[in-house]
Amino acid sequence: MLFKEISDFFQFIYDGFIMRVLIVTHAASFRADRIVSGNAVRAHYFGKGLLQNGIDVTFAYPKDLASDEELNESDAASSDLRFFESRSELHELIGEVKPQAILVGYWEFLEHFPDDYEIPLIADIIAPRILEALFQDHQDVNLHASKMLALYRKASRFICGTQRQRQFLMPWLILAGFDCRFGAPIDIIPISTEPLLPRRRANPTDPWVIVTGGVSWPWRMSQRYTDAIRATLAEASAMNGRLFMLSGGYVHESAADSESAVSANEDRQYDATLQHVGLLPYGDMERLFSEQCDIGIELSDYNIERDFSASFRSIEFLRCGLPVICNHTLELARQVDDYDAGWVIEGPHELPALLETISNNPLDYDRKSANAIRLVEERYHYLKTIVPLVEYLRDPKVPEKTDDWFFRGSEKLALDLYHQVSELDHQLRIRDKQIADLRRDGESLKAQLEDVLGSASWRLIQPVRNVARKLVTFKGLLLRAVASVYRRGWKRPGPREEFALESGRYALRAADSSRDRWFDRKGRYVAIVSREDVFPTNHGAAVKIERTAWGLSHFVDGVFLITADWGRYYEFRNGSATEKYFPLPIRLSGVSGMVFRKWLLRTGIPINEAYIYQALFDWGYFVRLMYIALRYRIVLYQAEFPAYAQACVWAKHLLRGKTLLVEHNVECDRIQTQYPEVSAQTYEWLRDQEVTLCNQVDKVIAVSQPDRDLLIGYGVAPDKVHVIPHGVDLGAFEKSYAFSLRDTYGVPADTRIILYHGIYSYAPNLESVRLLATEILPRLRLRGWKAKVFAIGPAAPLEAIDPDVVFTGSVDELAPYLKSGDLAVVPLQQGGGTRMKILEYFAASIPVVTTSKGVEGIPAENGSQILIEDTFDGMANAIIRLFEHPEEGTAMARRAKDIVERSDWKSIADQYLSLLE
Structure with a gap:
């Protein structure tokens, strides 16, 4: 007992004097006997540099990427290698390690931490992810941008790999709320390594070996350069040699192997010059470069990603003494040129002459090989690159942040634009010229609605944040505005016309048939309010929404599909869809979504699901729906997913019709199952919202009996819920x-x-x-x-x-x-x-x-x-x-x-x- 108390005392003293850092990254741990990702290599050298500066380091890796051997080794309490499977496990690990700072080696892992976390978070932004997403068809760039801003705000310090990356990162930090007027919280730490011994070609007459490839990403468009090298080697007059092509997908998140996609005819033509090599374990790759290869290739057609890239494979070439041939547009090219550690070219047309020059000047090659080692020693050695991080860790602090500048600016913009939206009556055009009385009534309604909204505008929008919290107030003001219009009437109302307030809802009672002309106008139309990703229809929910609109259009005069798209909506008539555009003031209502998105994220909804619930806070959906509803006789307001029912219910309160909510799943349970880290409080909030909205609409569609049973069990009225399954085209x-x-x-x-x-x-x-x-x-x-x-x-x-x-x-x-x-x-x-x-x-x-x-x-x-x-x-x-x-x-x-x-x-x-x- 005494021994344990003494041990705990010294551990307490040790913890008080020793800086401890936890490195969390998305990778398997670095081991020379297996294929490793760039993230693993970077974390490895971060750890070496910090340890040699007297800082304790513990690594935390996702458990699903670990081997059984590693998991067994990590059982020891003193191990510097830990694994986690969930957010809760990660935070338990943090409680055990007690780090003074946490280095997050992959920016998306910031989502594991709450806002204003008490331990400084250092985010490593080594790749321009938003630029990479531009080249991947399945990536939503807007979603990436919103996610980046939300997650960057959680960090205290940032690391990037190059000066250009620092310049690219700074505007994003300003948008995320960092005050960069007198200095940005960004340190440049290049891709780090340690050089091997200088090398020479064993026999100047031996064939040359050129190596290229690696992970094949869509922004690495190197085919033209590869073809030029292979054609030159095939002729053998300029250079006698062969090309090693490393190829494969990223060990954890792979891309299509575009670089190695060479036709069979080309392979037959160049089969003597090309040798395909898969991605190798790190130690084998090192031996291949240092013992068998002579020149490394970092060449690609120009694109925006290349301007801000930092290449792991180029640093590996250089550390093994391989001079590099690279494009002049790369930031690395300046250093290769300054150190005479390779060759810098403009395009593939220069390669034949360059390879001939290299082949004829072996002594020049030996000098460049030695300079490659020198470049790594002076600019990329981990003990030198780690210095800025060590300096920060001497006194790591969580900086004060302003209100989110991006959203704060948008909020001001929303205030300005709301006045323009309130004048939408000047720009609404009734395109159905055949219904003269509807147009006359509509123009009269718009003129009077302008007066009401003009006099109430400041009460509607002071401040905008209160609109998100008190949407009921906004609804009430709109109801009073329309009530005022009806009290004035398109014609002078008859003696029997009156408005009554019943249980908080405005109901119109009238015996004069002339008063009903707006509501009882000709035609039967359906308005569907839904999520933003309906087009293209490349997933089940989109197919169901689009096909439902198509099917309904055969039974009514028209169907209008309204989504998160500010600018357009879709009109279905007799099975044919037409893209339509909202007037400019209506489009401006979409700004509200930018303003209120951060309120939604604070509920704890996973960021990937937030867009489905944004309609709860975004009155732009209601504005766009009302634009349609004031022009056509909507008999059915249909919501696809719960949050969109809110705008439908409001529209029904103002303009008659029925409301229908189509449940693709029981959404609260789906999210809880898909995201186990969702808190019990968030789940309860989601369930309450879903049940409340289900009970507010006239009917609810469940696609299966188990879903119906769940909804009823949670409190939805049984007579509202009906089972209608999915359809098929x-x-x-x-x-x-x-x-x-x-x-x-x-x-x-x-x-x-x-x-x-x-x-x-x-x-x-x-x-x-x-x-x-x-x-x-x-x-x-x-x-x-x-x-x-x-x-x-x-x-x-x-x-x-x-x-x-x-x-x-x-x-x-x-x-x-x-x-x-x-x-x-x-x-x-x-x-x-x-x-x-x-x-x-x-x-x-x-x-x-x-x-x-x-x-x-x-x-x-x-x-x-x-x-x-x-x-x-x-x-x-x-x-x-x-x-x-x-x-x-x-x-x-x-x-x-x-x-x-x-x-x-x-x-x-x-x-x-x-x-x-």
Whole structure:
């Protein structure tokens, strides 16, 4: 007991005098015997530099990237290597380590920390991520920008790799609320390493070995340079040598292997000069560079990302004594030129002459090789680059931040623009010239509405932040404005016309039929309010929303689809969609979303889900909906997802009609399942909002019986909730297509095609494809079956999951892809609602193997229309059974087709309208 007390006392003294830093990054830990990412290398040298400056370092890595050996080693309390699986585990680890500062090696990991965290957070921004996202079709750049601003605000200090990166980072920090007038909280710490010994070519007459490649990202467009090198080497007159091409996807988040995508004819032409090398373990790569290679290549067609890049592979070339050939636009080019550590060129046309010059001057090469080592020693050695971080850690502080300048500026803009929005009556145009009385009444309404809004404008917007907190006040003012207009009337009201206030709602009572001309005007229209990502329709929710609008347009005079898009809406008439544009003042209402987005994030909603709930705080949706509702007789206000019901309910209070909320899932439960870190308080708030909105509308659509039961269990009135499943675009599946997956992707005849489709930013979909790669395909291979999985849809992961898993990306037409597969496998483990994808497989007449969760809500019997297995062995057996007996699969698919024959989108739309009659 005494010994423990003494030990604790000395530990307390030690903790008081020793600086301790926790390094958290997205990577596996650095080990020379395995392939490592740039993040792992950077964290490794950060740690070495800090340790040699007397600072204790503990590394924290995601547990899912760790080996069993590492996890066992980390069990020791004294280990400097820790692993975490969730936010709570990370914070438990922080409590044990008690660091004075935390270095966050990947900016998105800042989301694990609350705002105003008491421990200084140092964010390493080594790559211009927002510029990289511009080159990735499945990335939402606007979402990245919003996310960056929100997360940057949490940090106390920033690290970047180059001077250009510092200049690029500074405006983002200003927008995030950092006062950079007298100095930005940014330190430049280049990619760091330690040089090897200088090298010489063993025999000047030996063939030259040039090395290039690495992780193949879409912004590294090096094909023209690679072709020029290969053509020069093939001729052998300028240089006798060969090219090593390292290629592969990022070890954790991979891209398509664009750099190695060379046609078979080209390979035959240059086969003597090219040697493909996969990504190597770090130690093997080091030996390859230092023992076998002579020149490193860092060449690419110019693009904006290249201006701000910092290349790990170039530093590895230089540390191994390989002079580098690089583009003059790179920031590294200045140092290569100053140190005479390589060659700087403008374009691929210079390569043949340059390679000939190198080949003819071996002594010049030896000098450049020695200078490459010197450049690394003087500019990139980890003991020199770490100095700014050590200086900061002597007195790490959390800086004071202003109010978020970006949102504060937008808030002022919103105040200015609101006055313009209040004059929208001057710019509203009634395009239906055939209805003269409607136009006359509308113009009269607009003129009087201007008077009311003009006199009440300051009360409506002082201050704007209170609008977000007290939207009911805003609604009440609008109701009073319209009430005032009606009291004045388009004509003088009759003696029996009056307004009454009933339980907080304004109800219009009138016996004079002339008063009803606005509400009872001709035509029946539907307004749908929904999320922003409906177009392109490359995921299940978008398909359902667009097809529902299409189906409804066959039963009413028109359907208007209103989204988060400030500028446009979509009009559906008789199955044809037309893009329409809001007048300028209406577009300006979208600024409110920028103002109130930060209020939404403070509720604790995961940032990836925030856009679905923004309508709760964004009155712009209501303004855009009212623009439509004042021009057309809306008989149904339909909300897709709960938050959008709020604008629909307000519109109904003002202008008659019915309200319908379509629940794609029970959203509060879906978010809780998908994001386990969501707090109990946030979950309760989400559930309360969802239940409240469900009870405010006239009817609620659930897509499955389990979802209906959940909603009723949470407090939604049972008579409101009705089950109407997803629909299917049967017409698309009845067509004949020339397209074939097998022919397009060159799939051999002895290889079966397994299908899965969805949007892969949705975690359950990505998990399903990973299970196909890690659990299903290995079992099929062990049984001697060859299969290739085609994962169709947007937001594909960056990492290569398996050689036999092909992510196609978004496709223009889904039906031809599904019809050319052998079967579909849906190993879903989580999620809510009805699996629209399974109904589409039924429509495509391909057999389906799934889990109980996957078929939830679909009236299909196991063994008759579908095969249901909840174990991976069972699923593999079911798949092989269909492979061996294709006639059984054909019969099963035929029976399954009968289920969806009754689920075309017109039929679904008709069911929606029948609820409201």
